[in-house]
Amino acid sequence: MKERIFKLGTVIFLILVVLLVLIPFYWMIATALKSEAEALRTPPTIIPVAMQFRNFITALELAPFLKYFFNTVIVSFFVVLISTTVSVLAAFAFSRLEFAGKTFLFSVVLTTMMVPQEMLIITNFATIAHWGWMNSYQALIFPFCVNAFHIYLLRQNMMQIPNELYIAARIDGLSNFRFLIKVVFPQVKSSIYTVMLLSLIWIWNTYAWPNLVTTQDSMRLVSNGLKNVFTQNAGVIQYELQMASATMVTIPLVIVFICFRKYILSGVVKGGIKG
């Protein structure tokens, strides 16, 4: 009996926490569906009286959100592509090849895992400005293209591949590169997905760097686009439109997360600090 009460209490507690976690999502969507007058009502209504699905279209019309989405997709695509390639190559060298200074170079990679991005921003900003890359895709893409944690994660996985495979491949005359493509790649596929998804989440949510290197509205990403739109003239915030755009920014990643949960969480458990 005591056991059952304890169990019931646990379930109630868990459900309560889920509700608390979900309230902000509910409030975001509910406000996004209110009319302008209803969004400013005191006290607020819990359920929108008349659903205004038009808010989403109005938000898209008033602010270049499609442009922000487009920019974010372009930047994410190239970051995911380049950074994954770069990480796979480096991880392969660290796990399979022998060369002078290997231990030292790997410790350099591990050390950079500790360095906060925020520290690098200052000089990177100068570099980008110096190269005339302000307001360009390059400025948004290249600084994100190397990630020590991803190299580390992939290397750990590649170490699991039995060495016999490598020796056999070498005897068969497979070059290192072909070995990487034919043997290693299929074996570490799931970690590669993890790394790709973590990069995608990172780009989608990053705010400080894009905000620094983009001054033109047409170059903004979703985060800094969202930050700057509907809040420009202080005091007059159109909450229903702000929440409609927040919903549109949030939904794509939630869908990605639900579809690829397994890969994302496995990366997180292995030590991703960044969400």
Next chain:
Amino acid sequence: MVKKRKQQKGLAYSRTAFLYLLPAFVLMAIFILYPMLNTIIVSSKYDYRFLTGEFAEFSFKHYVEIIKDPIFRRACLNTVFMVFVCVPASMLSALLVALGLQSIKKFRNFLATLYYLPQVTNVIAAGFVFALIFNNNFGLLNMLLERLGFEPVAWISGVGISGSQVLYNKSYMRCLFVLFTYSMWQGLSLKVILFLGGLSSINPQYYQAARIDGTSKWNVFRKITLPLLSPTTLYVYVTSSITAFKSYSAVVALFGDSYGPAGDNTKMMITLVGYIMDQLGDYLKPGAVSMASTAAVMLLFIIMVLTALQLKITHRRVHY
């Protein structure tokens, strides 16, 4: 944990290895290693001008000046609040949730997925939603308070704070509460997943033995779960503290670009990274970039100490 491996047999010395490493190291050299060194150098250039690169002298005066800067102190205070109040509180609740999840079988994955949602939510979007929930006039929280018969509270408000220290402190406390609620919501997700991973790696034999001995639940938790979970706990504490030391976007989304409620001109809610970004925004002002660099070096120092501490403790306590 990285185990030091012996030299792997059968690895051929490769002359082409550098080709595989080249892209990673070129990018790292430009965007990580050089900026790291440069930031340290710039922090010691007095009166540094960003555009021309001129400076008066090499000195450590910035490190003295920054400690005297009231805005920097405020940034430290707020960051300390995040690290020493928000992180432990959300860790405790995450541990409870993880223990709860561990004890149920059905819906465990489903609930874990829902708990994780805040982590994939855009920080700016989430910050805006919280700012709206705490809105003085049409926020959800004040509505609930009123329904329960309480007075509504001006959560994020700077009315009259420039004239009165009492009102200022009151407003500051309320803003801290808003930040606290947000970071509880945001931080819970990741920690639940990490604790769940840690709990599932505890050998079930210990629990079976405890059940045979008839040990009480509380004692099982205190004598088995907590000690065996300690490496995870430490890991969660260190990584969360590092994240907390770097918090910035959330504060901007909650309180705006001036880091405080309207009517506040002291940058009430600024954080360490906020301070860096703020100085960087003033890059034309002589010395501003050096101040940003100084703050960044201090941040790096804090994070390195934390990481070293974690490595040291785990090495001592984790047995194979």
